[in-house]
Amino acid sequence: MKTPIDATDRLACRAGEDGDFRERLLARPRETIEKELGVTLAEDHEIHVHEETYGATHLVLPPRAKYTEAEREEARAGATSLEFLRKTMHDPAPPARPPAAERPRAREDAATAEALAGAGRECIRRGLAFLESTLDEQGAWHCIRHNTADPNIPRHFERPPFVSALCVLALESSDEARARAMCAATRAYLVKTIEYPGLWRYYRHLPQDLDSTSLASVVIGTHPWIALGRNVPPILANRDREGRFMTWLLDEDEPNVVATFRIEADPVVNANVIAYLGDHAETKGAQRWLESLIAQGRLDGSSKWYPDTVAIYYAATRAMIRARPALEGLRPILADRILGLRDDGEFGDVLRTAQAVSALHNIGSLQRINVKRQLERFIGLQREDGSWPELLAFGDQSLKWGTFGQIGHGSEAVTSAFCIEALERLVEVLGGW
16 A cells, blocks of 8 residues: 555545544554554554544644754854854764775685675674664764865764664664664664654754655654654645755744755755655656656766765665655666766775665666675675774765865764675675575
């Protein structure tokens, strides 16, 4: 069953037409909603259904704001307050460690598929042990914020919900017990950071944004606000005339520190919104725009936040498999474009390679590359502690915005999450040989 884009309206309409359904909805709301929508709702969230009558009217108040008015006012001026930034940006981060020297690869014909798959599985387990050591007590993933134009500007750890959602989507590829436990902890963290009616922001001094909101919504889809589409109206209201989704939710009472460097319609943001909302009339404009950018080769300069085309391809393929049949026409084009990124068989650094491998898996083209060679590369680049190197995962790289705007984000944990996803895909293919 295709989940409706506005589930609340669907339930109300059905209750108005079907008396038996109405009685079940009132008597057993959770069970009835789950059966009607084909979803599973979080068990720790109460569900109440109220019925107005001609003699009784219900006024439902939204939950109290996440932050007090004083905290909101503090956030509005946060971008210019060093004290606020220190309090919300968390701890200073150490310099990036250099990548480990790649261990020699075995001859491709010397290792059997079974032996390589086993080595890949052990590599995954070591990587998961490293990741487990990096998550904080709330289940949040740490990233490092740095200035790519001026290395003298201090690096800082950060833990925005967006990073946690991005990484857990990669880690969901693994059925290892450690991976499942980390995903569960991260989902709990995302629930703690949600703002009514199902929105998130990257930093407290920034407005809510659709990139954070769409990825977090995909991750905690069992939360009733998400399952019932409570956040859909503000998301849909944030489209332009072409139907493209704008990045920032700039309500009047939200901090506006992004107006000077806004590139609103970002292809990855739109892909992530499509992945959450699905293939509906309301997402067709975004789908058409993304399809034209990719098919016509117009991606250069289209994204302010993602450093290269492979990140855009990766997001597009993730949307394709989560919102079928959305973007289906791009499947052969994406395969050729991703394969065309290779230089002497490689896709670039290990993070770019991981995204390319997972994107090819998403569109059923992973067997078009040398799976053994790529698996050996991931194994050879893993450090003794189970990590892979810190690399730029996302951030503004445009000279257009000057030194102030050149902010990069990445960490060993972020790279490692993507590498584990790719390894799971490669091991899966080898296991089928």
